[in-house]
Amino acid sequence: MADAIRTPELHLSEGCLSPAGDWTLLALASHANRLRQELAGAKATRWDLSALNRLDSFGALLLWRAWGGRLPADMVLPDGYATQFERLAAMDEAPVPRPPRVGVVDVVAGLGGALLGLFAHLGDFLALIGRLALDGLHLLGRPRNWPLKEFSANLYKVGVKAMPVSALVGFLIGVVLSYLSALQLKAFGADIFIVNILGLGIIRELGPVLVSVLVAGRSGSAMTAQLGVMRVTEEVDALTVMGISNYIRLVLPKVMALSVAMPLLVLWTSAVALVGGMMSAELQLGLSYGYFIETLPKVVPAANLFIALGKGAVFGVLIALVACHFGLRVKPNTESLSANTTASVVTSITLVILVDAVFAIATRSIGVPL
């Protein structure tokens, strides 16, 4: 380029310091430390800035600091640079306030804030369920207002599109579980019990929980992010202004879709997992497919299937509610979006496992052959 960068220098002659060259951020990049030291070590009575080629605010700041925050009495200052130092002088009178230090009190306050935040979450969550219930009642007499299109779109997104991945995961888990159990059972000569283990384990426990974890990660996070971005772009507000309930349009279809899709996904995934287990059992133990299929209904009472479907529906509703709860709390910044999406997935998985434990206790006498 035409005007190449000139190296910034500091010349000293007869007590007169004269900076020369380009004193700009770009030019100073590799010379800043050297010049800072030279400026700090220099004892000068006079300054001459007329040899400067260019001066920007960073260069001006370096000089200004060396002068101790005021112009030296005896200096040559070309007109063009005067405004730079006037601005620096103005800036010194209004410094940026330092961020407050974090003390013990702040830590205690933070702890209290976190606790109150938890209560706020519970309150909001309850309010969300309440609003949904009220809106649901309101919709009962008005079939025209049912968000059926949104419902079917959501059903497709969270249900149909989740089938391949849940089948893959289910199949592999079935294979692994069957293989590991077969190794143990072989040692005791209890080969035929593989059907009991796989049947009960997969249908009653593993199927619903596995699908919930997958759906929470896949669809729950997507719901939170979608609602969150709609908050950021004020789309949610636009709906409110149009007099359209966010809960009916955005939350209800998601909750309905997951409550329908989840039991179906549980059924699908458990079936594929059992196929995987069956294939593995045939390879490992030589258990024929016919025997497996014939024995399964005998050792696993049908009640287990209904428990699994019930769990699926409940988990689905939970995941959707948690996802919408966090989605609607997103504030218009990227940090809040990521924090709420994370919180949504973590909370829904934790909640699903907690509720699963409650289910296990509540149904302990149902469907287990003694």
Next chain:
Amino acid sequence: MTTPVLSLRGLSTRFGSNWVHKGVDLDIPPGEVVSLVGGSGSGKTTLLRQMVGLLTPTEGEVRVFDEPLFAGSREAQRQRRRRFAMCFQGGALFSAFTVYENIAFPLREAGIATEAEIRELVALKLTMVELLPSHAALMPAELSGGMIKRVALARALALEPELLLLDEPTAGLDPTRSASFVALIRDLQQQLGLTVVLVTHDLDTLAALSSKVAVLAERRILAFDSLEAVMQVDHPFIQEFFLSERSARALARAQGA
């Protein structure tokens, strides 16, 4: 003749089967304030995004400071990029950072100034864009539209660019704020000797700021000259754009001011 700060050479852009630009040539000399105008859909913002390398033209070349935009090593490209800055239409402030951190960010990344110097440089930039030091602790979500524009400008100026690109600098501001923001840009441009390229729809902004106007229509640069000279060009788009009743009022206002 001085070397142009920014030049476009035979730039053509195609979206799908639709040519947006065809053979755009433009040389922007140093120290000028160039307004890029054109009807909606004429690809003004596309052109601006190509100038900063966010989009790659289908054909042709963008040269900044007499070098191709994408020439040289990573380090050379980084050095080149530091010499120009862009203000986005919506500010594009990092929403997770405070105002202070937003302005300090490019300085910290450059790794030249010490943390104490960065504090002072940030304070300096804030005074330059006429914001108060107390605004430094605010988050972008807490700022008004005018303040967002000012912070975005301060952040763009943080690395002392020689070329500043502005996308709709006054869009979304009320007339008073818009006028004061325009005055601010003009003052800073004169003090710092910046070259400015801006895209605007607003005739008040255009008339108050630009030393040259580039009219983008029919997929090319139709005219590139001072405002008065451009207005003389006999072309339906230019006639309609500048000589409608509304435009005449805006231009008269700017000349009166």
